[in-house]
Amino acid sequence: MKFITFLLWHAFFLLLFSYNNGAIIQALKYDYSATTECLEEAWKVQYGGGIIQNPEFDDGIEEWTVFGPGRIQERVTKSGNKFIAAINRTHPSDGLSQRVLIESGKLYAFSAWIQISEGSEIIAVKFRSPCGKYLHGGTVIAEQGCWSMLKGGIVANFTGTVDLTFETNNTCVEVWVDNVSLQPFTKKQWRLHQESTIAKVRKRKVKFQVTDKKNAAVRGAKITLKQTKAGFPVGCEMNLNVLNSTKYRDWFIASRFSVTAFGNEMKWYFTEEKTRGKENYTIPDAMLQFCEQNNIDVRGHNIFWDDPKYQPTWLNLNINPKKLEKLVEKRLKSVVLRYKGRLIHWDVMNENLHFRFYENKLGKNASAEIYARTYELDQKPILFMNDYSTIEDSEDEESMPAKYAKKLKRVVSYYKERSSGNKMLPMGIGLESRFAPGQPNFAYMRAGIDYLASMGFPIWLTEVFVDKGANQAEYLEEVLREGYSHPAVKGIVIWPTSPFSKECKMCLIDIDQDFKTTPTGDVIDKLIEELLSSKPLKISTNGHGFSEEVVLLLGDYEVTVRHPESNSCTKLKLKVTEDKSAMFVNVQLDNN
Structure with missing residues (x-):
């Protein structure tokens, strides 16, 4: 059965083509499916295994070899499913391996299902070249007794053969592997897929019917649509200079x-800077007022920061836990109640995957308790975790997607137990998206979002930044497009270097050039132009009162409907929201 599935996938790929200016481009559909759950049985292999031979081990260990010392064995689950176990391991990289050819510039989507013989361990996938270099493709937390999905990917920066390996530091455990897939995509295929997804999730078909007060169809009605607000939020970090410049x-x-x-x-x-108990909200109050006057939503950033370096200067890091607990409650009430009902989000405990200041002082449930208290004080904002390297760096095990999911589940379950299982916290997934110089790993970025998206919480890219280096503007545009095109991403905030700082790593404007936009600033302008239609759209109704079906960007619109013959006019506001079905709008004309 598995062999038939493999053949069907490859036959499907051969039949799927899109024609573009006479050129044939193979259209490989991307598989967004993922799960954070540890399952009794692994899901079927993605893409029929892609370029992996014998991906489901129907033929035992054929096409697979041992990397380093150790052995591999064919095993069978209770349901009859075959998998491979790596045993007698001596080094972290010892175990199952297959040699594959990768091509420079291509993106490779990877997935596999992993289990270990005992305990719980981090398993990484690496692609090792004969000269000792390797590409890191992602990680997962594997457990005993169930299968975990490792979803990741690489962008090949060379052409040649590599050995696919699975690694864990604990050499005492057996590593079990099933349903391995490595699917290549060209950059053009990746981009075409982004465009296809944008058309599906960021736009919607809309059709109008215009009638008079007697519900009779109106022919020749002129409909003008002007977009006033984009449906997909794109924003930028703001600093206090907005008040004086x-x-x-x-x-x-x-x-x-x-x-x-x-x-x-x-x-x-900042709000309680130099002296304990001496708060000053003058500046954030004024900034929030400015935002409200200009219809700019505000994400609250942040209530606490788990990094010990970023505590108030007067806070002794060796403080007694009981005293800290009282200060935490005071801070919570102060800032949350002050801005109650005025913020769309709160970054509640910033970067609590990389750091543990409050957990070390107040116990392992410190973050979970603070999220619960925040919700009790203000039910409006979505409460976000917020951390870096989750989708930027596949080798950072502190904030890997599996650890992010584990922490988020702990926060949610803590509140459920606290509220006797009756309520769910309105949680959000904040991915800072702060990329180092150089080529981002977009295959890994997308896979990480897929994995976390399976939890069902809204995802935002909260601090998008690409460090200074070659092709900075190009990479920034690609990061933004990858986020915008992912169905699970609900908003993006760019986090540039302040234009008033001495060192400009990623400035959007140059104050020395009369606030002229920089190349990275041009990238942002281009994205916003794509999100917000600047030209009004004009359509007319036919003899049955129906307009043609138009495709609109999601967002808010001002609609004006005029009928020249009867001199009738009606104005209305329209919100186009995400939905797979077409939107039907009935407009009744007012007679002047």
């Missing part, structure tokens, strides 16, 4: 950002 303020408004987060101005070390 007219040009910075005007640029921020003109850039049409629909959302922002304050760089430092809501943080504890």
Whole structure:
């Protein structure tokens, strides 16, 4: 059966073509499916295994070899499913391996199902070249007794053969593997898939019917649609200079950002800076007022930061836990109640995967308790975890997607137990998306979002930044497009270097050039132009009162319907929201 599935996938790929200016481009559908759950049985192999030979081990260990010392064995589950076990391992990389050819510039989507013989361990997938170099493709937390999905990927920066290996530091455990897939995509295929997904999830078909007060169809009605707000929020970090620099303020408004987060101005070390008990909210109050006056939504950033380096200067890091607990409650009530009902999100405990200041002081449930208290004080904002390297760096095991999911589940389950199982916290997944210089690993980025998206919580890219280096603007545009095109991503906030800083690693404007946009700033303008239609759309109705079906970007619209013959006019506001089905709008004309 598995062999038939493999053949069907490859036959499917041969039949799937899209024609573009006479050229044939193979259209490989991307598989978004993933799960954070540990399952009794592995899911079927993705893409029929792609370029992996014998991906489901129907032919035992054929096409597979041992990397390093050790042995591999064919095993069978209770349900009769075959898998391979790596045993007698001596080094972390010892075990199951297959040699494959990768091509420079291609993106490779990877997936496999992993189990270990005892305990719980981090398993990584690496692609090792004969000269000792390797590409890291992702990680998962494997457990005893169930199958975990390792979903990742690589962008090949050379052409040649590599050995696919599975690694874990604990050499005492057996590593069990099933349903391995490695599917290559060209950059053109990757981009075409993004465009296809954008058309599906960021746009919607809309059709109008115009009638008079007697419900009779109106022929020749002129419909004008003007988009006033993008449905997909794109924003930018804001700093206190917005209060004293007219040009910075005007640029921020003109850039049409629909959302922002304050760089430092809501943080504890800013609002209660030098002296315990002496709070000063003057600046964040004024910034929030500016945002509200200009219809810019605000993400609260942040209530606490788990990094000990970023605590108020007066806070002794060796403070007694009981005293800290009282200060935490005071801070919570102060900032959450002050801005109650005015924020769309809160980054509640910032970067609590990489750091554990509050957990070390107040216990393992410190973050979970603070999320619960935040919700009790203000039910409006979505409560976000927020951390870096989850989708940027496949080798950072502190914030790997599996650890992110595990922490998030703990926060949710803690509140369920606390509320006797009656309520669910409105959680959000914040992915900072702070990329180092150089080629981002977009295959891994997408896979990480897939994995976390399976939890069902809204995902935001919260601090998008690409460090200074070659092709910075190009990579920034690709990061933004990867986020915008993913169905699970609900918003993006760019986190540039302040234009007023001495060192500009990623500035959007140059204050020395009269606030002229930089190449990275041009990238942002281009994305916003794509999200927000600048030209009004004009359509007419036929003899049955129906307009043609039009495809609209998601967002808010002002609609004007006029009938020249009867001199009738009606104006309305329309919100186009995400839905697979077409939107039908009935408009009744008013007679003048």
